[in-house]
Amino acid sequence: MQTEEELAKIKPQKEMLVTIGVFDGVHLGHQHLLTYLKNSAQKIGLLSGVVTFKSHPQSTLVTERQMPWLSNLENRASLIRGLGIDVIVALTFTPELAQLAARDFVQLLKDYLKMGGLVLGPDFALGKNREGDIERLRSLGKEMGFSVEVIPSFVLNGEVVSSTTIRQALAQGDVSRVEKLLGRPFGLSGTVIPGDKRGAVLGFPTANLDLNPEQASPSNGVYVTITYINHEPLPSITNIGTRPTFGGEKRLAETFLLDYEGQLMGQGLKINLIDKLRNEKRFDNTEQLKSQIGIDIEQAKIILHKRKGQKGNLA
Numbered sequence: 001m002q003t004e005e006e007l008a009k010i011k012p013q014k015e016m017l018v019t020i021g022v023f024d025g026v027h028l029g030h031q032h033l034l035t036y037l038k039n040s041a042q043k044i045g046l047l048s049g050v051v052t053f054k055s056h057p058q059s060t061l062v063t064e065r066q067m068p069w070l071s072n073l074e075n076r077a078s079l080i081r082g083l084g085i086d087v088i089v090a091l092t093f094t095p096e097l098a099q100l101a102a103r104d105f106v107q108l109l110k111d112y113l114k115m116g117g118l119v120l121g122p123d124f125a126l127g128k129n130r131e132g133d134i135e136r137l138r139s140l141g142k143e144m145g146f147s148v149e150v151i152p153s154f155v156l157n158g159e160v161v162s163s164t165t166i167r168q169a170l171a172q173g174d175v176s177r178v179e180k181l182l183g184r185p186f187g188l189s190g191t192v193i194p195g196d197k198r199g200a201v202l203g204f205p206t207a208n209l210d211l212n213p214e215q216a217s218p219s220n221g222v223y224v225t226i227t228y229i230n231h232e233p234l235p236s237i238t239n240i241g242t243r244p245t246f247g248g249e250k251r252l253a254e255t256f257l258l259d260y261e262g263q264l265m266g267q268g269l270k271i272n273l274i275d276k277l278r279n280e281k282r283f284d285n286t287e288q289l290k291s292q293i294g295i296d297i298e299q300a301k302i303i304l305h306k307r308k309g310q311k312g313n314l315a
Contacts, residue, residue, distance in 0.1 A: 003097045003105075007112035010089055015116035016049040017041040018109060020126060022163070023052055025070035026079035028183045029121075029154035029161035036151055037119045038084045046116055049087040050080055051109070057093045068216040070163060070170075070186070089113070102132025106140055117147035124150075156181065173219040175273040185226070185272035188217060188253055192264045206254040207264045209271070211240075218273060220251075220280040224300040226314060227255055228270040233315045234260050237293075237300045238271055241280035258297065275303050 019037050023030045034050065041048035056067035071079065077088050091097065097105075105127055109115040118137060126132040132140075134150055141148045153160045161181050169177045170186065178186045190209035207227075211217055220241035227236040235258040242251055255271055277296050283289040308314050 001096060002092055002094055003100070004108060004112070006091050007089065007108055010087065010113060012047055012049070012087060012114050014045075014047060015114045016047040016087065017044070017117045017119060018049045018051060018113060018115045019119045020051040020124070021121070022056055023050065023076055023080065024056065024163045025166055025182055026076055026083075027070075027161055027163065027166060027181055028156060031083060031183060032154040033119065033121060033151050034080060034083045034085060038086075040119060040149070041086070047086040048084070049089065049113060049115075050085050051089045051091060051113075052076065052080075053093045054090050055093060057098070068167075068214055070166060070182075070216050072215070087113075099128050102127030102136055103140060105132070106137070106144065106146075110144060110146065115146055117141075117149065119149050119151060122150055122153055167216055170216055170218050173221050173223075173276045173279075175218055175223060176275050178218075179274070185274060186218075187270050187272045188215065189268065189270045190253070192267050192269060194265065206239075206256045207269060209253040209255070209269060211251055211253055217253075218276070222277045222280065222296050223273045224275040224277060224303045225255060226272045226274060226304070227257055228272070229257075229260070229264070229267070233272075233313075234258070235300065235304045235314065236271070237277070237296050238273070239280065256293075256297075258301065274307065 017037060017040060019033060021030075023034075026034075037050075038048045052073075054073055056069065073090060077090070080088055106115075118141070120134065120137070122134070124134060126137075134148065138148045140146075153162075155161070159165065166178055166181050169175075169181065175186055188209065188211070190212065192207045193210050194208070218240060221239075223238045223240065225236045225238040226233045227238075228234070236255050237258070238253055238255040240251070240253050253271065255269070277299055283292065304314065
């Protein structure tokens with residue numbers, strides 16, 4: 001069984017306090033739960049452990065519904081480690097795992113992770129048909145010798161913070177709200193690919209990123225962004241869409257860096273989205289587009305200057 005093989009690679013030296021979930025985005029709600037897990041484990045002398053999944057379970061359970069990720073496994077793991085978690089276990093969510101009874105899955109965690117307790121959110125459930133809800137897990141805990149603690153949902157401004165809420169805000173292009181819910185700006189990553197150099201002809205040379213269809217992305221439009229080159233944050237604006245003025249079809253992210261001259265072809269870029277300036281639109285001619293880009297740049301400078309003043313730095 002693949003799940004058992006993956007768990008067998010983990011060899012904890014002592015008992016572990018465990019949480020389970022996708023933790024897509026590692027948003028403020030996740031951070032709240034994971035910080036509690038870490039602190040609780042330290043108080044009782046256990047390791048803190050996170051069991052997560054390499055792909056979203058919904059992509060396996062509902063094959064026609066591929067769930068785009070807010071943060072890929074590598075980024076998730078990095079963010080989780082940054083919170084001080086001792087052990088991260090990434091499992092492949094297979095149809096076989098989906099059919100596993102709650103008792104059997106919990107037994108695997110006991111056998112391979114030395115699980116001494118679970119820390120979970122209020123709506124958590126595992127096992128076939130989600131039969132392992134909180135009540136069932138507490139019953140299993142008494143029988144099998146592990147604790148179950150439920151942490152209330154994290155609420156921000158009267159709203160429960162969730163990955164679903166963040167995806168909805170992102171789809172609306174409300175990236176400033178997404179930043180509040182994540183606790184950091186939402187970022188797109190990719191490698192700079194060759195373009196048709198229309199930006200350079202207009203006087204605004206852009207770095208073009210081919211968007212990964214597996215990554216969640218905002219609605220089409222022009223965004224105020226911060227682009228990282230060798231970890232240095234640089235002010236930028238980014239158009240996400242198909243470039244309707246030029247009859248484009250492929251969805252791209254085109255970034256114009258305000259204070260940079262140099263070659264970026266083939267480099268990996270990270271682009272943090274700060275605010276949305278406007279929707280993507282088709283212009284009647286290139287002069288109208290060029291004029292609008294100039295307006296966009298001036299608005300972006302104002303927004304980024306204000307941000308720098310509030311935070312003390314651009315990042």
